[in-house]
Amino acid sequence: MKPLVLVFALIGGFFITGWLAGYANTFSHEWVTARLSSKNFFYRFEDAIMAPLVEEPLKLAAFIFAVYVVPTKSYKGLLLVAITAGLGFQISEDFSYILSDLPDGFSYTISGILGRTIGAVSSHWLYTSFLAMGLVLIWCSRQKLISSKYSLIGMLYACGAFAAHLLEIYLFEI
Secondary structure: OOHHHHHHHHHHHHHHHHHHHHHHHHHHHHHHHHHOOOOHHHHHHHHHHHHHHHHHHHHHHHHHHHHHHOOOOOHHHHHHHHHHHHHHHHHHHHHHHHHHHHHHOHHHHHHHHHHHHHHHHHOHHHHHHHHHHHHHHHHHHHOOOOOOHHHHHHHHHHHHHHHHHHHHHHHHHO
16 A cells, blocks of 8 residues: 555545535535424434534545545555545544634633544544445445455445444534
């Protein structure tokens, strides 16, 4: 694996995905609230529902971008690229939250930094690696490169990425 692919994954996750997710989250919030008749449920669970649906495909795009620019074939290399793309997004999101916390004072900002640091242990890098490797397993099994039983495992990984993201937001932020 060429280290350059990790640079592209980090840049794609940090810049492309990080910025697009902010706009996409805002757009999806406005689009859904304009079409709902009962908004109580949605307002309570909006972050837990919408964030995985918006952010995971965007982080997957950063992964695909990096692998397209610098082709990588090994499973280990693909896993590292997925982790790096998710980590780039995590760093971008952390900076965004830190900047938005600054006007609320030093202690509030520090507590936010500590909370985000603890949450980063199992966050976007993990979700992106689940989704990307799940889709890689599905694709490889469909191409008959590996046993078809890995297609089911890939589905579990891909769905697990969305479920883990949803649960993390629901349990820790609501």
